[in-house]
Amino acid sequence: MEETAHEAVGLTFHPLDQFALTPLFGGGGADYNPPFYALTNATLWMALAVLGIFLLFVVSTRSRSVIPTRSQSVAELVYSFIRKMVDDVAGHDAGRFFPLILTLFLFILFTNFFGLLPMSFTATSHIAVTAVLGFGVFLFVTVLGFMLNGKKFLGLFWMTDAPLFLRPIIAVIELISYFVRPVSHSIRLAGNVMAGHTVIKVFAGFAQVAAISPFAILGVAAIYGIEILVAGIQAYVFTILTCVYLKDALHPGH
């Protein structure tokens, strides 16, 4: 099936080839299925993201000068931006979970941005990566909700404002929407990143036709600009939704 698609479009590369996992130390192939301990390019780029965060937040803020250096002021900007978001969306008592939220945001932001480097690999384009983040948030929020509120957490599903005969129906709908949360939470990030990168490759494939190649290159440049925007916005959206879910766990009554 994929062979015919290649021939029909005339692409010399497949737009989805960029998401292939390859082991760092030899081996691999078209149907490579890494064991869980394998060091692949996904591992490499996630580690690089962590290294980037370390450089920005530990090394550049080491001097802690009153008049910040350029990199220190970037770190302070990101910090206060997320701090304000947690306070606004999840409430003031969510402050103790602020390190978690900041970590999530920075990890997704850095993997997204590093994935935009040419010849690099985007770890967040794999649902396997984002699903761990999404389901991790889901489990954390659910356990936290039951730990803090006990049975009152179920009030999230049993709406006491609604008329009695509607409550079971609403409860079913709320229950479904609650369990779809981690799925949409993780697929949104992976889908957006994957879609954007695929579109870039498809436009790059158009550049093989000499007549339209200038437009194809302009198209790639334009979409690349949008992708930079998407990389930031999707990291923001992921963290803001985490804050919304966290608020539900802290204050299920509202």
Add this chain to the structure above:
Amino acid sequence: MEGNIGELGQFMGAGLAAIGSGIAAVGVGNVAANYLGGALRNPSAAASQTATLFIGLAFAEALGIFAFLVALLLLFAV
């Protein structure tokens, strides 16, 4: 022009699923347009509602992404 009927179904299904992405674009535009309309009427309240804007955009967009995912799965994973 030979091919099997299964492939025809795959490609048609992928095309139909892509319509869903387009309709989700209407939803996303609706959210943004209403936000802008409200923001121009009361600019002082606009800044405090950007978080809500992004949450709304994310929910509207998620369903379009689902449709896109179905299209990709039909094209490459079936």
